[in-house]
Amino acid sequence: MQLTRQKPIVTTLKPSNHPYLNGAWTPLHEEVDALDLEVIEGEIPSDIDGVYLRNTENQIHQPLGRYHPFDGDGMLHQISFANGRASYRNRWVRTRCFQAEQEAEGSLWGGLMDRWGTSRRPGFGAHGGLKDSASTDVIVHAGRAVSTFYQCGEAYLVDPETLETIGAAHWGPLDGVSAHPKVDERTGELMFFNYSTHAPFMHYGVVDADNKLTHYRPVPLPGPRLPHDMALTENYVILNDLPLHWDEEALKLNAHVVRMHPRPSRFAIVPRRGNGEIRWFEAAPTFVLHWTNAYEDGDEIVLDGYFQSNPEPGKFKDAPQGYEHMMGHLDEHTFQSRLHRWRFNLKDGTTKEERLDERILEFGTINQRFAGQPYRYVYSTKSKPGWFLFNGFVKHDLKTATSEELDLPEGRYASEAPFAPRIGATEEDDGYIVSFITDENTGTSECILIDCKRFADGPVARIALPHKLCSGTHACWADRDFIRNGKRA
């Protein structure tokens, strides 16, 4: 392995016993380039050509108040595969806020759990008081990586090969861009949404394969909401108005208190293009962080995602003082997310829904070539009870209602694992899921690839990474062909 370190950044973070600033959530501060990565086990597949991109949250400066892991500064990591070789690099997303705090040599913004007024500069996004770290999600569109923030930030464009920050997306509207824009690899379009605390409270937009904003429309809601993800089909996008959101009375006093409201869940079926009618459907109350996919089936729209049985978890009993709510809201076993299917009938306006699995799962991925299309396979992650840490994977075959499971050894934690299709693949599950592992037993990190045709066999390749990674939220895979062409041939 050939390693090059970048010039260090300014950090002021002090050691603490914060549960999400230690262990597998210890912030990483160095930026490196590593060529010719070493194989620990198996061999690097020569039948994939592309990049795995991972966004993580790494706090740089001493927090002004109580730290929440979603406040951390965004860092992108890349492992690049070509001709049976792999290289790695990582870079900060150099947002306006990152630059400002580097110049100030300290924190300028408070976090999600801090009182209004903690920030020393005006904030970004729906919350209005936070730093835009572009730290939540990453996808590839029009040859660029798009790094986004869950509270609706500016959406930062990054070169997916060099990880150099290009800048805030010129197409980003005033109300920002939420995490989880979706790309249709067939058309090269990016579909996004945003939300805010002022009417109409939500918008939907489309950016075409040439990086031009071609569509932007309001999707009016009755008040401020906290949607996190969207789904697409061939002709529609699906947005939501779920009953877990900021308390409106508290919000008038600039207090951001999240609670369940006694209302059904509502889903908006919005035409992908044009200003046609938005159809609303009701369903059982819940909150959903992530959808896996959606598609059209005759008169019905099918939507799959993770239904939370206990979206308002309350206080987590073993948490350090002041972090009880944070620990509960970060633990899938507390909010109880399970794979679920909704069917919205466009003819008669009814909704049917069913649970697809009893296990606590979240952070699902699919073969992105099937995004918005009928599909068969979902790859979900399992998590360690009490923690936002992934300790296993489940492959579901939705056609046969069967699944395969793979648990990681104690102390090894995975990152979100998108699907990398084999070159020339014709079958949906012909490829690998790719994940970064942080090993608390050895203090090291590695990349693993699991052959989805032999899922339960475990990794077919383990590749050493040059430093220990901090955990984070989302990741994606992009074929090099798709990066070059902006759409799939």
Ligand SMILES: [Fe+2]
């Ligand atoms: Fe997310």
